Amino acid sequence: MRTTISDLSEAALRGDWGPLIRESEKARGKHWAEDARCAGRDTNIFFPRGDGPQSEPVETVERLGASLAGPLNLCAACPLTTAARCLIESLRDDEEFGIRGGLIASERSALRSGWQRRADKVAVARALRGSTAALSRAERNEVIARFATDPAMDAAAVARGLGITHEYLLKLARTYRQKRRTELAALSARRTHAA
Numbered sequence: 519m520r521t522t523i524s525d526l527s528e529a530a531l532r533g534d535w536g537p538l539i540r541e542s543e544k545a546r547g548k549h550w551a552e553d554a555r556c557a558g559r560d561t562n563i564f565f566p567r568g569d570g571p572q573s574e575p576v577e578t579v580e581r582l583g584a585s586l587a588g589p590l591n592l593c594a595a596c597p598l599t600t601a602a603r604c605l606i607e608s609l610r611d612d613e614e615f616g617i618r619g620g621l622i623a624s625e626r627s628a629l630r631s632g633w634q635r636r637a638d639k640v641a642v643a644r645a646l647r648g649s650t651a652a653l654s655r656a657e658r659n660e661v662i663a664r665f666a667t668d669p670a671m672d673a674a675a676v677a678r679g680l681g682i683t684h685e686y687l688l689k690l691a692r693t694y695r696q697k698r699r700t701e702l703a704a705l706s707a708r709r710t711h712a713a
């Protein structure tokens with residue numbers, strides 16, 4: 519039976535993100551959207567009024583009814599790899615509104631929460647080795663923290679893993695170290711005060 523984007527999103531909702539991420543990684547590079555069925559279309563149809571992260575998905579689909587048919591049919595015809603990358607990009611950018619990967623905003627809400635809670639050690643390790651990975655916010659922060667506190671890490675590889683420039687990585691690491699110093703100083707002051 520043919521795998522669909524719904525199969526991949528349902529597995530992700532159950533906590534199994536592997537199939538969705540692996541499928542999205544087949545659409546490499548900056549030009550992944552060239553095969554998208556929505557390419558060149560009016561993007562307004564992907565932002566139906568009355569759908570948002572707080573809406574109830576089943577009620578929203580029933581209420582919006584036929585107005586969803588156009589964009590959802592396009593998404594259903596989108597190549598699986600492209601739809602998976604589209605969905606992962608929306609999660610990575612924490613996009614609250616709009617239809618992505620065949621899911622309306624209210625349907626993506628639970629996936630967005632699950633994505634932000636992900637803390638996959640394998641994904642972090644891959645990014646540190648320079649393999650560009652789809653990282654949740656928690657995983658991305660972990661990569662930056664590990665890089666900022668380990669001078670032996672290969673900056674070029676980590677920058678590649680995060681998909682950012684070398685300079686920007688160094689800036690993020692400096693910000694992380696500054697924040698940690700401030701936190702530790704505050705902790706030390708509280709302990710002194712309590713003693």
Ligand code: SF4
Nearest residue numbers: 554556593596604619
């Ligand atoms: S899945 Fe994404 S890229 Fe494909 S048609 Fe839908 S919105 Fe466009």
